[in-house]
Amino acid sequence: MEHLRIYAITLLFLLHFTTQTLSQPAPAPAPPGPTNITKILEKAGQFTTFIRLLKSTKVDDQINNQLNNSNTGLTVFAPPDNAFSSLASGTLNSLTDQQKVELIQFHVLPSFISMSQFQTVSNPLRTNAGDAYNGRFPLNVTTIGNGVNITTGIVNTTVSNSIYSDNQLAVYQVDKVLLPLDIFGPPAPAPAPSKSKKKAVPLAEGPSSTSSDSTGASAAVSLNWSASSGAVAFAAALISLWWSL
Numbered sequence: 674m675e676h677l678r679i680y681a682i683t684l685l686f687l688l689h690f691t692t693q694t695l696s697q698p699a700p701a702p703a704p705p706g707p708t709n710i711t712k713i714l715e716k717a718g719q720f721t722t723f724i725r726l727l728k729s730t731k732v733d734d735q736i737n738n739q740l741n742n743s744n745t746g747l748t749v750f751a752p753p754d755n756a757f758s759s760l761a762s763g764t765l766n767s768l769t770d771q772q773k774v775e776l777i778q779f780h781v782l783p784s785f786i787s788m789s790q791f792q793t794v795s796n797p798l799r800t801n802a803g804d805a806y807n808g809r810f811p812l813n814v815t816t817i818g819n820g821v822n823i824t825t826g827i828v829n830t831t832v833s834n835s836i837y838s839d840n841q842l843a844v845y846q847v848d849k850v851l852l853p854l855d856i857f858g859p860p861a862p863a864p865a866p867s868k869s870k871k872k873a874v875p876l877a878e879g880p881s882s883t884s885s886d887s888t889g890a891s892a893a894v895s896l897n898w899s900a901s902s903g904a905v906a907f908a909a910a911l912i913s914l915w916w917s918l
Contacts, residue, residue: 707737707740708737708841709737710727710736710737710740711733713836714727714751714836717836717844719753719754720751720754722757723751723754723777726765730770730774730777730778732781735778735801736749739783740841740842745785746840746841746843747781747784747842747843748781748782748784749782749842749844750780750781750782750823751780751836751845751847752851756847756848756850757850759850760850772856775853775856776802776853778802779851779853780851781800781801782799782812783800785840786843787838787843788832796811796814797812798812798813799812802853802855809853809855810853810854811825811854812825820832821845823847825853825854826858827852827854827857832845832846833846834846
């Protein structure tokens, strides 16, 4: 009997312990880590150059800070490695540090835009590079069916793939590097040189009155001299004839 009582007590204890354990709620899953643009691109692959530029310009930090401290979200256009390989040799090396920052910022829109929302956006779109007007950093999109075309004034390209979207961040693959007009556009024309005022050239003057008077006087003297010489010669001839008589 004693053994049965001990067995019953032990069974009740085990049953109570098991019930308490099962009634405890399961631990909540750990919250997801902050969104990281470079990790998203690394997982997608083929974006090595874009990732390197994001890090060297610190634009990746700007994107991550905006994502975790803003409710508007972001949209990123990511060119793959072959898009950078298609650029003219030395294109990236010819840029200043500030121009590299603006180039990468030009691939970032300061709001979340889904594929369907591209059909209703207003052009030009503002990017993180700055002014979309005055010919600096204009970015225009057009849609044909489900396709999205992008033009910068230098480059025309298309959105070829949706890499990531979580209603806070949208990352799209584009076929070409988006070259902003402010950096890669033709230089502003030099101002036209001011026209120098030409000095008026005086018209050729006719013979002066002094010259005319001088010429007339010379002619008069010549005539008077000729007349005087003739009179002297005539007088000399008369005298010679008188003496001969």
